[in-house]
Amino acid sequence: MSREKVGEEDCELLANVHTCLPSQPLDSLCRGHYLYYHYGCDGIDDRGWGCGYRTLQTICSWVRHHNLSSAAASGSHQNSPVASIVQIQEALVEMGDKPTSFVHSRQWIGSFEVCLALDHFYDVPCKILHIDKGVNISQFMPELCEHFRTVGSPVMMGGESDNSSKGIMGARMNDPALLVVDPHYFGERHTLEVLQSSGYVRWMPIGELHSNTFYNMCLPKVPWLDSANFQTSSLTKCMLSEH
DSSP: OEEEEETTEEEEEOBOTTTTOOOOTTOEEOOSOOBOOOTTTTSOOOTTTOHHHHHHHHHHHHHHHHHHTSGGGGTTOOOOOOOOHHHHHHHHHHTTSSOGGGTTOOOOOOHHHHHHHHHHHHOOOEEEEEESOGGGGGGGHHHHHHHHHHTOOOEEEEESSSOOOEEEEEEETTTTEEEEEOTTOOOSOOOHHHHHHTTSEEEEEGGGSOTTSOEEEEEEOOOOOOGGGOOOOOSSOOOOOOO
8 A cells, every 4th residue: 555645635545456356368458556546535525526536636646656767757747746636626727728616616527627637737648539429439449458558558538428437447358348447436444355346446348338428538648668667566566755
């Protein structure tokens, strides 16, 4: 378990929570380290509206570790601490995407706002993958697999009627499925075993997506480094720290 300061609260966050899930040889997975942000993890009860922020924070933790592990981190790369929900809201207002009333509100964010925030905090460009209907996601699975093979960053997924944000940490072509890291867990104590056995971290068959409404995915396009710098075998070490 890795200890990370989040906003004004100290909390313990698990790293790489998909570790130890059953896998297949051709699965394409997120590489590197991330922290699992979820409802209430910083003492803020954001149930019902905060899932997009939590998925963004999880992706930001991955970007931070990527930058810390890169020699380029001492150059032009930004490496800001993972922003709090309010800081994310303030940034979206600063960029002109939201009105001032957005700050301290309970309005949710989706893939587009995640794209803006990653660019704002870390200079990370993103691609928005628009899936017109959930039933058509099989057409996009090769691109998702290629993303995890060549970039390796976590993906944010949000939908129209399925408006529960999800972190996507992998894609499977055989028996097509997405590796979901769901931020909707709420509780003071959690373990890897609890998250996986409760279905918050699992391989989700693509047939479970809402078939007739759209989904958007935010794919961060961070240049990948030598894979020797990124090992995901350890759940207990994330190399992220606040200063």
